[in-house]
Amino acid sequence: MNRIGIAVVVLSVFLLVGLAGVGFCAEKKKVKKEPAKEAKAQKVEVKAEPTVAKSKALVVFYSRTGNTKKVAEEIAAVLKCDIEEIIDTKDRSGVSGYLASGKDAMKKKLTVIKEIKNDPAQYDLILLGTPVWAGKMSTPVRTYIVQNKEKIKNAAFFCTMGGSGDAKTFVDMEEATGKKPAATMTVLAGEIKKGEYKAKVDEFVKALAGIKP
Numbered sequence: 333m334n335r336i337g338i339a340v341v342v343l344s345v346f347l348l349v350g351l352a353g354v355g356f357c358a359e360k361k362k363v364k365k366e367p368a369k370e371a372k373a374q375k376v377e378v379k380a381e382p383t384v385a386k387s388k389a390l391v392v393f394y395s396r397t398g399n400t401k402k403v404a405e406e407i408a409a410v411l412k413c414d415i416e417e418i419i420d421t422k423d424r425s426g427v428s429g430y431l432a433s434g435k436d437a438m439k440k441k442l443t444v445i446k447e448i449k450n451d452p453a454q455y456d457l458i459l460l461g462t463p464v465w466a467g468k469m470s471t472p473v474r475t476y477i478v479q480n481k482e483k484i485k486n487a488a489f490f491c492t493m494g495g496s497g498d499a500k501t502f503v504d505m506e507e508a509t510g511k512k513p514a515a516t517m518t519v520l521a522g523e524i525k526k527g528e529y530k531a532k533v534d535e536f537v538k539a540l541a542g543i544k545p
């Protein structure tokens with residue numbers, strides 16, 4: 333082999349060693365990337381936990397003419413929690429509906445309500461809202477409690493009314509649920525009309541601070 337031949341062989345060897353080196357580095361880089369991906373995935377999982385915990389309070393209400401609905405929606409907005417409206421299948425509109433509702437409430441009658449969307453057993457706290465009917469809870473709320481009593485872990489009560497009967501209504505609800513309420517709140521129909529109930533809702537939610545998950 334002459335000098336040029338030797339030089340070609342030496343250069344070829346260097347070239348091969350160089351290429352192998354690049355390949356090795358690339359492999360090394362690939363291996364390094366894997367743990368970084370894992371770390372990212374773990375972070376997302378950790379973030380998911382508080383969101384689950386937040387959904388543990390449920391506002392449940394019935395409203396014949398919209399007052400209790402307004403208050404219930406405000407509570408759910410402040411707590412950022414789920415909300416369930418109890419829908420009665422009985423027509424309670426007009427004067428005849430008013431009179432029939434008064435009678436049903438006084439006799440502690442039950443009604444047929446539509447299927448509920450949220451399982452109360454999945455929540456730590458159920459906030460139950462009703463209009464006051466003849467010094468008692470409304471018939472659809474009584475029906476909900478009878479059907480779900482065993483699934484209610486903790487309860488808080490709120491009601492709306494014209495002017496009197498809230499205390500008796502809360503006793504009625506306590507007896508029906510078998511639960512001492514974590515907090516209670518009464519909002520007058522007049523306050524709702526004027527839009528003056530948000531401060532009361534804030535206080536109610538604050539009173540639940542120890543219970544709210």
Ligand SMILES: Cc1cc2nc3c(=O)[nH]c(=O)nc-3n(C[C@H](O)[C@H](O)[C@H](O)COP(=O)(O)O)c2cc1C
Nearest residue numbers: 395396397398399400463464466467493494495496
């Ligand atoms: C059948 C019936 C009975 C009522 N009885 C009372 C009562 O005993 N005391 C009271 O202050 N308001 C009473 N009200 C008024 C409601 O409690 C009040 O208007 C309430 O805010 C209505 O809520 P809603 O719009 O969510 O149905 C009665 C209303 C109805 C329909």
